[in-house]
Structure formats: C-alpha cells, structure tokens
Amino acid sequence: MKKIFKNLYLVAAVLVVAGASCKKDSTTTPPVVTYYMGGDAIGRPAINTVFVTTADKDNFNGTIPSVMGAAFQTKFKTQLLALNPGYTTNALTLTADQFTGLLSTDVLNVSPTAKTTFFDGTNVLTGRALADDVIHTELLLVFGGPAGTSNPTLTDDHVPANDKAFLTSFPYMASPW
C-alpha cells in the first residue's frame, strides 16, 4: 500500500515536471471546484419536526427523497399512532400505511396548472401558498379521523392567518418587523 502511494507520488511528480516544462511561462492554475453538502432539507411543512424522532432528525435531513420512503415509512407510522392511538383513516381516506407512505417521501407536490395550495377544500397537495393554514390541515389529517370531526380540541390551533398581510406581487412576503 505504502509502495503504491510512493509510486503514485513519483508519477505525480513526473507529471508536474512534464507540465511545467511544456507550459513554462503559464501562470494559470487549474480551476478548483468547490463542493457543498450536508445541512438542512425540507419538502412539506413540519414533517421532520412532527414525524421524525429526535435521534433520527439529522439523519432525515441527510436522506435523499428517493430513498426516504423505504427508510422512514415504518417509523412514521409508529409516530403517527403514538400521536393518535385511535387513528383509523383520515379525511383523505388514507390508512395509516398510506398516509405515512405519502408523507415519508418529503417533497412538496406542485401543479403547474391547478390552483397551488396545500389544501383548500378542493385541491389537495398542489403546492403551498403563503396564506395556507398548513398546521390546521396537518392536525386535521392526524387527529380528525375520516370525517375530520374526531378530537375536536386537537384539530385546529385557531391561528388561521399570518400576523402581517402578504403582498399581491413579488416578493409576496411582508416586510420585516
């Protein structure tokens, strides 16, 4: 192993010398490519915070969406049934397996043609607008049962809107406080 490294070093040295001899007067340095990795990730709102256990939170952020379902669906189901042991189905008629199967691949679905909203009573998961009351939607789907009427004290936090009005044009978000 050591020998291989030594040989590689020699080859590298030869290459450097060869390179220098034919580009003697060049001061150009090869482009250095900068890479970035790690950090945070988000698809749908509040998924990591609600459905991922403390021990898995960094791991979830570091898992690419295409393999999230296989890695986390069972864990999400455990978490869903911990939050609501009486879960049967929800207003989207999804069983615990189906609901957690959907959520564990943490991407935001966005339609280029339909109205873009997390849920507006008609359109489901076609985007996320600033004014969407996503927490109410998620509480309803977790606690509300098939008719959205179960656990009524848990299905709405009664904060239906932002504390500042959004703009109707770019950049849409309100000015800072």
Added chain:
Amino acid sequence: MQKKNIFAVAVAVIALAGGIVWASDHVDAPAVIGQSTDITDLYAFQGATASNLVFVVNTQGLLAPSATGAAKFDANTLIQINIDNTGDNVEDLVIQAIYDGTNMKFYGPVAPSSTGLKSKLEGAVTAQVAVTAYGAASPTMATGANGMQVFAGPRDDPFFFDLNQYHKIIAGTATGFNNPGSDAFAGTNVMGLVVEVPKSLLGTPTGGKFNVWAQTKKKI
C-alpha cells in the same frame, strides 16, 4: 391496551418535546440549530403572472426585530431548490443561490451534473440581486436574462402556529388548543429567498405535479 396507549403517548412526548422551539421546519434537527443552514419553510405557488411559479425558501427563523439588522446570509452556505419533473423524486433541475458578501447569485434552473447530497454550482449565474438591507424602504429585486425574478433579504416570517400550546398538549399539561390561539411567530423575521420562474423553464411534469424540495449545503 390502556398500558400500551400510555406507552405510546410517552414515546410521543419524548420524541416531540425536545425542549427546543420548533415548528414547520424551524430548528428541526440538532445539526442545524442556530446555523445559517437552518431552513424554516419552503413555499411553491403560482405567481401574480399565471405563467410563473414562485419558490420561497426561508432560513434563520425566529429573528427578533432587534436581531434582524445583524442577520446575514452565509457565503459558505448553498441554498438549493430541487425540482423533479419525472416522478422519481430525483432532481432533474436545480435552482441554486449563493451569497458573495454583497449579492445573492442564482444559478439555473439547470440539470445538475450530479444528484444527491453533494453539489457544486451548476453553469453560469442566471440572475443576481443585492441583499435588501434591514430597514430598507422597499425590497431590492432583479430579473435575470431567463426571465427569473429574484429577491433576498429579511422578511416577516410568513409561518403561523400556536406552537406554545402545542408544546403544552404534547407535554400533557393541556388537553387541547385555545380559541383564539396565539401565533408564536408573530413579530419575528426570517432571512428569505424568493425566486419567480417562468413555468416554461421547468418542463412538463410526469403525473401532473412537480416534486419540489429545498436543501442547504455547507461548503466542504
């Protein structure tokens, strides 16, 4: 059965009442708490111009007004919006943003040279905008050659939730929400990024919907 339920609730309490202030994706995981990489929320919606889609990625949440003036984007943190238009949850296009100390520079939408956790800046800068200063009378906006409109700077956190009551419910000290509730994010700011893109640059999604997610990545 009763015992099992109690155990289940206990697990939920341990898992969720981590003693930190979280919501949506604010400070969601140990490695990003207090970091420039902490994403608070992702939004995607049709723009005021119907042929455009708007992506919003907010970071560094829960900024008090007194702390907002000192808040900065980080030149070592890449913010990346990933767009899958083939239905396999692998990014086909990316929009990237990186701060150079003055401007936020945007790349894409472009097919990335590789997918996954590790990224490099892809192609040429397609738009750039000066970061709007805290207290500025109006937001600084810019439009790139491809028609992409961009903004970067402090904004009111658009997220709303009675987080404190939720904590009490999870901790077992309350049985439900109050009416009216109290928005724990009222009066706080985020460092926001807004990108408005012509839909024509994003392709036609298989199955009728794009799959979109945002990542922050640290320079390595």
